[in-house]
Amino acid sequence: MGAARRVPQMNQRGSRGRQACLAGIGETRYTKWGGIQDSSEYQLAVEAILAAVSDAGLSVEDVDGLASFAEDRNEATFLAADLGLPELRYASMSWLPGGGGACAAVMNAAMAIETGAAEVVVVYRSLCQGQFRRFGRGPGNPAQPSAPAAAPARPRVPHLRSAKSLLEAHVAFTMPFGMFSPPIAYAMVLRRHMHLFGTTEEQMGQVAVTTRAHAARNPRAVMGARPMTMDDYFESRMVSEPFRLFDCCLESDGACAVVVTTSERAADLARPTVTVLAGAQGAPRGFGHGQYSNASMPDADYASAGARGVAERLWAGAGLGPSDIDVAEIYDHFTGLVLLSLEDFGFCARGEGGPFAASGVLAWPGGSLPMNTHGGSLSEAYIHGLNHVVEGVRQMRGDSTCQVDGAETCLVTSAAGVPTSALVLARGAP
């Protein structure tokens, strides 16, 4: 807010002083897992892209780039053909996995814009997990009922099989031990954090309850009509201690997209300009896929979001610090990992995430750092965090359902606990 903004690093690297802006947002309906059966995941991707382009006041004829992040089934090359892009000039998929890559995909698109490689890049994510089984059928787990009925019976005598990917060889060190899904892996991270710092379940519950209250104002939110009290939180069933069901994000069907273009172009378009002030992505030494596949990282990284380096580069690039941020959209696959992100991005000291969240600062209205004003992945929808970028744009335009008065800066983060990324958005032109 008050801090004088200097020209962001990304812009300094631009070949012609171009500045990336977010000019359009698009969303399909969001439902619970399996709720969308009348459109394919791929059709939803198209729907979200068209909506974002239309929101910007552009035509698909203007689009020359597409970007997403790892584990996307909806390939940009097919989308470019099916959408009829006149010329595909840029297509990228960030290596950062699952929820870690949403902000990186936007950053990559912004770099393409700022280097002049493309003029209008659409970043997209579509998830219809009811159409594709997700949990319990990870790599190295052939025993699941999703195997075709005609598949040969499992051999009676197990033997060591060849891994078909690096990931499969790595999760061989976790899956045979019943670490089937993220709640189990990240429950262990939070248990360590509790041990080191005294973090409590009630502090995690505060994140769930606060963001559910935000969702109540958001007509798109899957859980908007389901209020949650702290008692409700404690009564939800235990999944993997210390995580209850309400510590875990939703599993959703839906898609969203954002349009990245130059500030010059954005100035002539339908919507208020939102500047991508800075972006950063990465992981610390030895982090691998994060705590999901590796427990051998240093203690300081294990019980953390793994985002301190990303945060350092992000703040340097933005010329801002945590105290300059008016509203935050923090990736929330699990309540506890929100606390770790708040620590890594410097809103509080390491180990203080719990008390910080419990102090009420994250609530809209009135909190000093209103967070996940759309309800987040815990209560709006789980679209791998690209919906957090969409909400960041809404805040910078001034039309969120939990609008922070006078908000000029927004931090958006991607998933803690995997190689990750983050953005600082700013209201208006640079």
Added chain:
Amino acid sequence: MTERWFPDEMPYPSASAETSGFWEAAADHRLVVQTCDDCGRTRHPPGPVCPSCRSTRAHWAELPGTGSVYTYTVVRQAFIPALSDRIPYIVVAVDLDEANGVRLVSNLVDADHSQVEIGMRVEVAWEDMGPDLSVPRFRPSTVLSVESPTRSPTQSPTVR
């Protein structure tokens, strides 16, 4: 036949060129850690190059199979149907003795879920999934109050 703690439907490990040595040793009930021939540092999961000195030469150093619980979770949801009679079960990360900071994700078996705590001493318990496939699980240590001779630097209990 040795003891079984988990059902046949548990996923079996699969291995790459880099990781097969671990599982081959496991079949012989030997717990090993990949160790750089040149600088002596350990690494896990195994990989093709030492992340410290970038040597590509490594060997499998045998470990005593003891360690302490670094962190854990008590899993109360059956993510595969075959585990519905087996919950709750305990997943642990074990700080392995003499492994210079390497931790293994595994299970604590032969223990009640209320017993597990960070720092508790454990020892390997092999579960034979088949004649040539065994996985290392851990049980509470049968040796009382023995301090590991080589504590890794990351075991330091204080971070603040």
